[in-house]
Amino acid sequence: MKNDLTRRELLAGAGVGALLARPAWSRAVTAPAGRVAVARCKTYGPELVPTMEKMFDQLGGLGGLVKGKTVAIKVNFIGVRWSRLGNALMEDTYWTHPAAIGAAVHLMGKAGARRIRVVEGPWSTSESLPEVMYSMNWKPQDILSAADHVEFENTNYLGEGKKYSRFMVPGGGLIYPGYDLNHSYEDCDVFVSFAKMKEHSATGVTLSMKNVYGATPITIYGQDAGADEPSIRPHGGRGNVFHFATRLPSKSAPQQKDMSLPKDAGFRLPRIVAELNSARPVHLAIIDGIKVATGGETAGGGLKAAVNPGVIIAGTNTVATDAVAMTVMGFDPLAERGKPPFARCDSTLRFGEELGVGIRDLSRNEVVGVPVSDVVFSYPAVREKLQAGQKRG
Amino acid sequence: MALNAESIPMRWPAGPLDIARGEKTKGFTADTAEVLRNWQDPASLAVVQGTPINCLVVSWAADAGQQQALKPLIEKGKQAGLEFVGLIEGEANKPAAAAAAQSAGLSAVAMEGDAPASGGVPVIPWNTAAQVRSTANSPVLGVADGVWPGVPQERTPTGGPTNLPWVDSNGAVLLIARALAPDKTVWVGFAPPQPAKLAAEAYMLAVADPASYGARWVISLDDQLRADLTAKKQPAADTWKKAIDMLAFFEQHKEFRTYQPNGLLAVMSNFAGPDRDLGEEALNLLPRLRQAFRVIARSRVAGASLTGLQAIFYVDREAPDAALRKKLMAFATGGGILFVRSNWPNPEGPPAPAEPYLLFNMRAVGKGRLAVCKEDQPDPYDTVADIQNIMSHRNDLLRLYNAPSSNFLYETSAQGGQGVVHVLNYSRRAGSDGPLFYVKEPHKSARLVSPELASPAELQWAPQEAGGAELSLPRLSVYGAIELEK
Numbered sequence: 001m002k003n004d005l006t007r008r009e010l011l012a013g014a015g016v017g018a019l020l021a022r023p024a025w026s027r028a029v030t031a032p033a034g035r036v037a038v039a040r041c042k043t044y045g046p047e048l049v050p051t052m053e054k055m056f057d058q059l060g061g062l063g064g065l066v067k068g069k070t071v072a073i074k075v076n077f078i079g080v081r082w083s084r085l086g087n088a089l090m091e092d093t094y095w096t097h098p099a100a101i102g103a104a105v106h107l108m109g110k111a112g113a114r115r116i117r118v119v120e121g122p123w124s125t126s127e128s129l130p131e132v133m134y135s136m137n138w139k140p141q142d143i144l145s146a147a148d149h150v151e152f153e154n155t156n157y158l159g160e161g162k163k164y165s166r167f168m169v170p171g172g173g174l175i176y177p178g179y180d181l182n183h184s185y186e187d188c189d190v191f192v193s194f195a196k197m198k199e200h201s202a203t204g205v206t207l208s209m210k211n212v213y214g215a216t217p218i219t220i221y222g223q224d225a226g227a228d229e230p231s232i233r234p235h236g237g238r239g240n241v242f243h244f245a246t247r248l249p250s251k252s253a254p255q256q257k258d259m260s261l262p263k264d265a266g267f268r269l270p271r272i273v274a275e276l277n278s279a280r281p282v283h284l285a286i287i288d289g290i291k292v293a294t295g296g297e298t299a300g301g302g303l304k305a306a307v308n309p310g311v312i313i314a315g316t317n318t319v320a321t322d323a324v325a326m327t328v329m330g331f332d333p334l335a336e337r338g339k340p341p342f343a344r345c346d347s348t349l350r351f352g353e354e355l356g357v358g359i360r361d362l363s364r365n366e367v368v369g370v371p372v373s374d375v376v377f378s379y380p381a382v383r384e385k386l387q388a389g390q391k392r393g
Numbered sequence: 394m395a396l397n398a399e400s401i402p403m404r405w406p407a408g409p410l411d412i413a414r415g416e417k418t419k420g421f422t423a424d425t426a427e428v429l430r431n432w433q434d435p436a437s438l439a440v441v442q443g444t445p446i447n448c449l450v451v452s453w454a455a456d457a458g459q460q461q462a463l464k465p466l467i468e469k470g471k472q473a474g475l476e477f478v479g480l481i482e483g484e485a486n487k488p489a490a491a492a493a494a495q496s497a498g499l500s501a502v503a504m505e506g507d508a509p510a511s512g513g514v515p516v517i518p519w520n521t522a523a524q525v526r527s528t529a530n531s532p533v534l535g536v537a538d539g540v541w542p543g544v545p546q547e548r549t550p551t552g553g554p555t556n557l558p559w560v561d562s563n564g565a566v567l568l569i570a571r572a573l574a575p576d577k578t579v580w581v582g583f584a585p586p587q588p589a590k591l592a593a594e595a596y597m598l599a600v601a602d603p604a605s606y607g608a609r610w611v612i613s614l615d616d617q618l619r620a621d622l623t624a625k626k627q628p629a630a631d632t633w634k635k636a637i638d639m640l641a642f643f644e645q646h647k648e649f650r651t652y653q654p655n656g657l658l659a660v661m662s663n664f665a666g667p668d669r670d671l672g673e674e675a676l677n678l679l680p681r682l683r684q685a686f687r688v689i690a691r692s693r694v695a696g697a698s699l700t701g702l703q704a705i706f707y708v709d710r711e712a713p714d715a716a717l718r719k720k721l722m723a724f725a726t727g728g729g730i731l732f733v734r735s736n737w738p739n740p741e742g743p744p745a746p747a748e749p750y751l752l753f754n755m756r757a758v759g760k761g762r763l764a765v766c767k768e769d770q771p772d773p774y775d776t777v778a779d780i781q782n783i784m785s786h787r788n789d790l791l792r793l794y795n796a797p798s799s800n801f802l803y804e805t806s807a808q809g810g811q812g813v814v815h816v817l818n819y820s821r822r823a824g825s826d827g828p829l830f831y832v833k834e835p836h837k838s839a840r841l842v843s844p845e846l847a848s849p850a851e852l853q854w855a856p857q858e859a860g861g862a863e864l865s866l867p868r869l870s871v872y873g874a875i876e877l878e879k
Contacts, residue, residue, distance in 0.1 A: 080557065082683065084794045086826045087855070087865050126751055127782045134786035137831060137859045233751060233775055299795075300825070 031356045034317025035059055036324045038369040041290050042310035044091075044099035052103050052286075055314045056111075058368045065190055065283060067112035072188035075101055076196050076211050077122040079298035081135055086299075088306040090136050093293035096194050098138045100288045100312075102146040104194060109147020116147055119184045121156035121214050124222070124236050129154055155182035156218045156234035164217065164230065166254070167279035174271040174351065175261060178254040178279060180230075181215050185280050193282045193318060197289030197309065197325055199379060200297045202243060202265040203273065204341035205331065207322040208285030208315075209348050209357075212276045213269070216242070220250045228252065239265075242272055266337070266345030274351030277318050281357070285321035287313040289328065294382045303386040309377035311370075319349050319358025320365040330378030333360045340380060396448070396500040396515055398532045398578040400476055401640070403441060403612040405449040406619075407432035408462040414452070420588055428620045433462050435469035440622055442473070444637045445644045450611055453479025453502060455489035460497055467498060476500040478517065491516065503535055517580070522566035523669055527573035534574050539563045539583035539610070542602035543595065544798055544819050557681055557797045560819035564802065565676035567606040568654060569664045572690040579608035585615035594821035594871050596636035597844070601872040604643040605802055605815035607650050612636070635844075639872065642844040646874070649813055652804035656685030657788055658780065659699070662708035663691040672708040674773035680800035683793045684781050691717070704730040704784050706777075712738055726759025732780055735766045752779040789833060796828035796869075812836075812877035816869060823868035830864040831857070836877045839864050843873035 037055040041047055056062045075096040084090055091097040105116050122132045129152035130140035144150045153159050161183030168178035185191065195211035203210055218225065218234030221241045225231050228251045240247045243265035248255060262268070289311040295304035311328055315321030323333035326349070332339065337346045349360040359365055362372070411429050415421040431437055441449070449470060451463055467477050479494045481487055481504040488509040494502045495513035508516035508529065518526035519535035527534060540561045563581055570579045581603050585591055596614075603610040614622070621629030643649065658679070662672035679686050689697045691709065694717055699705070705724060707713065713721060722741060725731040732753065733740075742758035752775050753764040764783060766776070786792075791814065793801050798820035805812040816828055832839075832854075839852040846867075852875065854862040866873060 080797070082557065082792075082794050083797060084826075084829065086795075087829055087863070125778070127778075131782055131786055135789070135792065137792075137857050137861065139859050300797075 031319065031353050031359050032317060033365050034315050034320030034358050035366040035368065036313060036315035036317075036321050038324060038328070038367065038372055038375060039312050040310055040370055040375060041312050042308065044097050044290060048099055049103045049106060051312060052100075052314070053107055055312065055369060056107060059284075059314060059316055062107060062111035065111075066108050068114050069189035070115045070117070070187060071108050071113045071190045071192060072117050072119050072184050073101065073104060073108075073192040073194050074211055074215055075118060075120050075194050076206075076214065077120045077129075077132055078206075078214065080123055081132065083299045085293050085304055085306055088293070091138070092291040093306050094196060094198065094298055095136070096196055096288050097290065098133065098140075098143060100286075100290070101194065102143045104192070104286060105143055105150055106146040109150075113147065113149075113190075115149040115151065117151045117153055117184055117188065118143060119153050119155045119182070119215070121154065121182075121216070121218060121234070124156075124218060124234060126154060126157055126233055128152060153182065153184045155184055155215055156222075157232070158182065158217075158219065158230070159184070164220070164253075167276075168254070169275045169279045169355070171278075171355065173257065173275045173279075174355075175258075175268060176254055176256055176272065176275060179216060179276060180220055180253040181280065182217055185215055190283045191280065192284045192286065194286045194288065197287050197292050197311070197313070197329065198297050199295060199329075199341055201302075202345060203269045203348050204343070204345050205322070205326055205329065205348075206297050207287055207325045208282060208318045209277050209322050209352055210273050212280060212282065212318075213238075213242075213273050215276065215280065220253045223247070226250045242268060270346040270348040271351050273348045274355050274357065277352055277357045278355040282318045283316070285315050285318045287321060287325045289313060289325065289377070294379045295386070303383060303390065305382055305386060307377070307382060309375070311375045311377065317358035317365070319352040319360050320362075322349055322352075323360040323362055323365065324367055324372060327362060327372050328375055328377060330376055330380050333362065396476060396478065396517070396531075396533060400448040400500075400533070400578075401445050401644070402448040402450050402478065402580055402609060403446045404480075404582070404584075404614075405432060405451050407437075407451060407466065408459045410452045410454055410456055410459040424620060425616050428616065428623055431623050432619065433466050435465050437623065438466070438470055438473060438475070440633070441475070445640050446612065446637075447474065448476040448478060448500070450478045450480050450503065453481050453490055453494060453499070455486040455493055460493055464497070471498060478503055480504075480519065501531070501533075505537065519582070522570070522673075525570050525573065527570070527577070532577060534570055534577040534579050536563075536566055536570055536579060536581040536608075539566070539581035539603070541583050541586055541595075542598050542817075542819060543821060558820070560681070560798060560800065562677070562680070562800060562817070562819065563603050563608070564606045564680060564800065565673050567603060567608040568676055568688045569673060569690075571607050572688040572693065573664060575693065579603075580611050581608050582611045582613070584613045585618075587615055588617070589615060590617050591615055591632075592821065593632040593635040596632060597639045597871040598817070598819065598821050600636055600639040600643070602817060604640075605817055605872070612640075638844045642842075646842070648806075648811075649804065649815075649874070652806055652811070652813055654685075654687050655701075655790075655803050655805040655812070656687050657701070657703035657790060658684060658784060659687040659689050659702050659705045660708060661689040661691060661694065661705055663711070668709040668711070671771075671773055671776070675706065675708065675777050678774055678777045680802070682777060682781055683791075683801070684777070685790050685803040694720070699724050699729075702729060703788055704732060704780065706732040706780055707734070710734050710736055712736075722758065725761040725763055728760040730762045730764060730783060731758075732764045732783075733766065735769050737763075737765055740765050748783075750779055750783055752776060753783065755783075789831070791833070792831040794829040794831070795826040796824060798824070799828055799869075801828075801830075810879050812879075814875040814877065816866065816873045816875065818869050818871055821871055823870045827866040827868040830866070830875065831861055832864060832877075833861045834879075835862070836879050838876075838878045840876045841866055841873050842876060843869060845869055845871065845873065
């Protein structure tokens, strides 16, 4: 199934199509507004499923989106899995929590999803996602049994597919004109980005937009990717290609448009992430802000803390959803380079807006559920507290 | 005194032979020569007085000058209870040197290649790891080409394919030597990087890395440290004390040397010839994948127990004999996984297409599986990564989180009631977080012992919702051992 066909199908068939589809494909077209639901949820216990169900209802209901459809849920299993923040569990800091994944799967199954595939490209491995989960002492069967027809796929490589799927950036893109991804991102009718509410060393924040970055296969965009064709195995990270442009992706994939562009991650990544969101639109963004870590996307280096903001955010548009999440985190979603959290990088949200993905101005989006001001959990305040403690210590 | 398995060796460069060799090397100075002259003085033996070191390895040859120069040192040392081993290197006249060793009162000589027919003194085979002589008639087996352990300074510390930093360790070659010669004590030789002023932690790790793997480092000091010890400089004395404390720690825990590596995976090979590299590299990489494992030498397989194993990686391209093949297939049909090379003749069982793995074709055999490698010369990392994947993390006995520059080795006593997890930090710096271990099976107690701790620390079990428990260790600069009791 081609990507644009998926979009047309959604427009034609989904009750919430007007909210979910992204009609604009170039800078000349105004980006669509989104609807974003905010909820308190302090734990991953029994309150989780009803809370998420209510949020999805506030967005127009899951049925119209997923009934009879194939859903791909891109979760976030970032970084070297063996590095945790002290004793804190990975799911309580950096990775989308398995209970939250299970809740989303359950609710999508309940809403009539025909097939649900949980996808992610975990760091430098061809292991199956259940294997990655076992290494964290999770029970993947809890997710598999949360609904009928649940699957997992590691999208770091070709996986179960016969070939990679190409997604072109409408309007031609800013750095890359398009991307080759695992077939799972084309096979789905509905694409969900289920992120963790975190800061990021190279992009300021990593939320539902940045989560899509992890869809890029290491076999094409990794440090040991094949020069001409994708490698068979995924080795290493994506930094050489995407962050610093010290090597090219496999020649089989769309190549960088202009090699004279800055080789600065703070310049490149926000544009690349926006391109990916434009090329492979997200229909539902969910951000797990129940238990997270502040100070960066992974453990190691800097001042970091495991915290409990107790909030979930979900929306029909990644830019709008991330804008709400940034506000909850104590940041200004309209901030530009030079202002936190974009002190050393451009704003991913801004390029999302430029590429017509969505709007970052909260006043132009619809925010429902708990007022944002009631759930603000200031990440800068946590940082200040940690800095003060460091000075005292 | 005869050389025995409990001898604790130290390289003792001294005399005209070492001076002559040094003069041929870059950076050799008059000061260094002076230190070598000082170390042939019996007074220099004060350096090892009060330490566990009881055997000095001196340079030896059929060279009257060297023999005469070392005579007072050897006599005084023997009076103090020290043994001496003569290291015969290069193109020396080995029979003559060995004969001279006997008359000089040396306990043994160490040399590359075959022992002279009538040496007179015991000969320690002193060969490269790839040429190790496991059948030699000596209680000690030498590995001459060990590596200075640590995170290599000259490489980018961003890591190997595992994305954990690459580390240099002697673990693989020492485990192979132990597997080939389980009745011998393995000595490994490696010299400090020169010129370098090494921190105490570098020497602590140089002691701990071989000792954790059941072997002994032939302690070797850098020129500067030898000079500073001779000059009685306090920083040098402090460094030396920390290295000796590490050495003493392992002598206080001799029981560790009676334990054997344990894990659900056994790596089986003859560890020789063209298959040596894959076997050795697998043993280098498995600790970086944080996979517990055992090592079985094919020559010893008849007496090896396969009980408790989930999988065997039969490394060799050379097919097993009928008896071994029968034993391996009995293991697989009984529920195990047998990993074999691509040339495994007439693979048993029907293909199991529902299990598509990148590097292995799976076949169903009885209650278990036969995994046949798809490639003739597989990449070692891909091989062990796929083996780990097929075995599944759900069965992990142990997992190590955090401490990215650390390796662990899990060993258990013969009856399995006691275990030890050696934790080695190759960065030689305590990280921001201490190591965190997941332990699958219940144990009565867990205690951390380390020369870095004032006293042993009882570790608290943190039960995990999905089973097993976690043990949180304090930050360690170099080494600690978790003593487990069932």
